Amino acid sequence: MEMLNSNTRKHAFLALILAxxxxxxxxxxxxxxxxxxxxxxxxxxxxxxxxxxx
Numbered sequence: 001m002e003m004l005n006s007n008t009r010k011h012a013f014l015a016l017i018l019a020x021x022x023x024x025x026x027x028x029x030x031x032x033x034x035x036x037x038x039x040x041x042x043x044x045x046x047x048x049x050x051x052x053x054x
Contacts, residue, residue, distance in 0.1 A: 024037070
């Protein structure tokens with residue numbers, strides 16, 4: 001079995017991220033809901049970064 005080249009893996013990864021993003025936004029009933037989801041995700045990342053720096 002031949003290994004996938006670097007560009008193919010990058011494209012597959014980006015396609016997976018795009019599909020996951022679209023799927024998660026599909027769960028939002030409104031743009032406001034999407035904004036709240038994005039805000040809470042940002043807060044979680046911020047908290048994780050603060051904990052990691054301590």
